[in-house]
Amino acid sequence: MIDLSANENPYKHNEKEFEFSTKDLNRYIGYREFDVILKELSAYTGCDKKHIFIGPGTDYLIQKVLLNNHKNKNLVILNPNFYRFTAFAKNLNMKIMRIQLKPPEFKIDWAGMGIKNSIIVIDNPNNPTGKLMINKVELEKLLVDNIVIIDEAGFEYSDSTFVDMIKDCGNLCITRTLDKAFGLAGLKVSYMIVGQAVSEKLDKGVDINRPALSLSTEALKNRKYMLETVSNTLAEKRILSKELEKLGFQVYESQANYLLVHTEVKDLGLKLKGKEILIGDLSETWLGGYYRISVGSKEENLQLIKELKTLVI
């Protein structure tokens, strides 16, 4: 089965890339050990380590912000989204406000929304559209009356970040992950860079396990895999995009490692599944005829195009 449904990095790691010792598995992680990954992330992001929090997945980190800041606040999210923290927010009695994304631009008039007293989560680039959803001026205005969490899970592909605003914007949080560009989805390690006002309310516990800590630190020290695979994916994305357009798909420009496409071919997701290829089918949860295709390896993409030709021609 070729899985192009979850925005994962398609490239395998070299087994020799990582060294992991089992000798301390009987011990909890000490703060001094934890400090090593914080220093690596500080070097990678250019932010002071006091602003950085690490956790098992982005949902976990966002829940941490919600738990400590939810009083009298709404939660604003985009629709569709692939987060799991909305049930958590409901349990905190937060009012949830979704904003429907509308083709072809998928743009949001943030100023016109008049959002106040909210925690706003914006994935940038957005999943599934691959679009950048907000600019610096819009973000600065939202931060006046709200806490804003920018999810930069696709940062390495988009090369677009608001990290430089962290030191001046106490209500800004930026989440990132090692799941995608670093190819560590199996470890599920994410980190959050948090402005002063929000970080004061968060506890700085050690929330990941020893294998995750060790392998993530290695990956941050040696970024060769990340740089090479991001470069490959961006090159493959351009090729895949053109091939899909040739087959009559409407392909939306994407800043991420996946492409949003629209097609009149009925039940495309099911048909491809029958050919051992999985893609993200948004027809059931969002708009009919829309699919999200992760950019795979060259071989995977060629196989996808080959099978698509049998379905659309």
Next chain:
Amino acid sequence: MLQVKWGGGDYLKEYNFKYEVIGETNKETNSDDTKNIAKLLVAKKVEAIIFVGGDGTARDVLDAVGMNVPVIAIPSGVKMFSSAFVFSANAAAEMINTFGNDFLEKEVLDIDEDAFRENILAAKYYGTVLVPNIEKLLQGKKAASNTQGRAVDKKKEVAKYVIEKMEDDCLYILGPGTTVKEITTGLGVSKTLLGVDALFKHKIVGQDVGEKEILKLIDKYNKVKIIVTPIGGNGFIFGRGSRQISSEVLKKVGKENLIIVSTIDKVGSLECLHIDSGDYEVDKTIKGSINVIIDYNEEIVMEVVC
């Protein structure tokens, strides 16, 4: 053009259109007249048939024309769930102006009367017509309400939330549909499925009311809100299925007093909501962002397009 006592030919005289009268009748027109004129138009080898009506007219045209001639269907009836319809007269004008050689097959539907008797709002496939390929100007087809599992639970949660927010000094005009009906079910009162009803202090004060009755009720009560649900598949909140809530009614009640309810699976599958009240100026006051209640304490911001 079929010439009736005061028919299409008389309208066209006023606008300097070139036209030819191809049939005449003095009696009150019925379904057979629609079919006859459509057949005559096919025999005349016209490029397209433009008709104004509801699902019933669409069925008659389909019976007579099949897929031999493309149609442009302008909605103006009681039930207009077919995806063959453009979403407004303005859209039809644009379709006529850009008429070309590319056509799509679109469905003609009608309410499934059997399902309706079981209190399920479902659409029944009747046939297919050819329409000009300008996808954005067409309505989506009416999707059946999901009457099983989660959707029903979500409707109950929506109803619970709306009931909690209801004010005792406010009259609520309730539009058609199963989501709105869940509110009255929650209150233990009875509501028509496809009609418009009025509710005050948790009691029905008007059942299956028409436009005139609604306007009278608005005059009688100081505070009035309208609760409606979008039509699944095409997203109309006003102008389809609830003509009683007219442009005059909307003008008096105002956008700030509209409560839109839906389940996320229905509204989340729509790019936007539509309005075609018959008065473009009124529609313009409602267009733009609007919140739709989709669950207990949960809303989605949708764009209303007219």
